[in-house]
Amino acid sequence: MNKKTIDSRTKAGVDDDGYTSKTAIKKAMRDLQALGEQLLELPASKLDQLTLSGPLLEALTTAKKITVGNARRRQIHYIGKLMRAEDIDHIKAVLEGFKREDRSVQKTIDTTQNWLQSLVADKQALAEFIRSYPNSDRQKMAQLLRQVQQQPVNLKDKHTKSQRQLFTLIQETIKQHQTPE
Numbered sequence: 001m002n003k004k005t006i007d008s009r010t011k012a013g014v015d016d017d018g019y020t021s022k023t024a025i026k027k028a029m030r031d032l033q034a035l036g037e038q039l040l041e042l043p044a045s046k047l048d049q050l051t052l053s054g055p056l057l058e059a060l061t062t063a064k065k066i067t068v069g070n071a072r073r074r075q076i077h078y079i080g081k082l083m084r085a086e087d088i089d090h091i092k093a094v095l096e097g098f099k100r101e102d103r104s105v106q107k108t109i110d111t112t113q114n115w116l117q118s119l120v121a122d123k124q125a126l127a128e129f130i131r132s133y134p135n136s137d138r139q140k141m142a143q144l145l146r147q148v149q150q151q152p153v154n155l156k157d158k159h160t161k162s163q164r165q166l167f168t169l170i171q172e173t174i175k176q177h178q179t180p181e
Contacts (some may be wrong), residue, residue: 036079136173
């Protein structure tokens with residue numbers, strides 16, 4: 001094959017003889033290490049949901065304890081090595097599911113905060129909220145809203161008990177509306 005001729009197989013690091021280039025191997029290892037670093041960011045409860053081998057789980061647990069640069073780098077290389085034996089497609093799919101779940105939770109929190117600000121600032125917002133979420137507890141919401149609005153001006157920026165309760169009530173209402181029973 002002519003060196004000037006570049007096709008998709010050459011770009012992938014595989015030539016006509018089935019030889020995988022050293023660069024392609026190194027790139028694959030870096031990808032596995034990056035995936036291992038993503039696993040390091042997960043809490044233990046989410047790691048348990050993945051079907052990982054014992055040595056990999058142990059290496060991840062050890063890596064979470066290591067904070068020094070070179071030792072951590074070596075541990076991440078070791079995690080990358082252990083990742084070769086794992087089902088990478090399954091891990092990527094589960095990680096993507098976690099990301100979707102996190103985005104959904106963040107969207108709910110953002111919506112809740114927006115409604116809380118609207119309800120505190122505008123008295124007509126309660127009627128709009130009730131129209132948008134007919135399953136909400138109107139009486140309790142009105143009571144908590146009055147408590148929040150009656151707070152002294154210097155406490156309105158702080159998260160008081162009634163404001164936290166109102167936030168929780170709004171959040172539960174929105175969640176019920178998103179997942180009907």
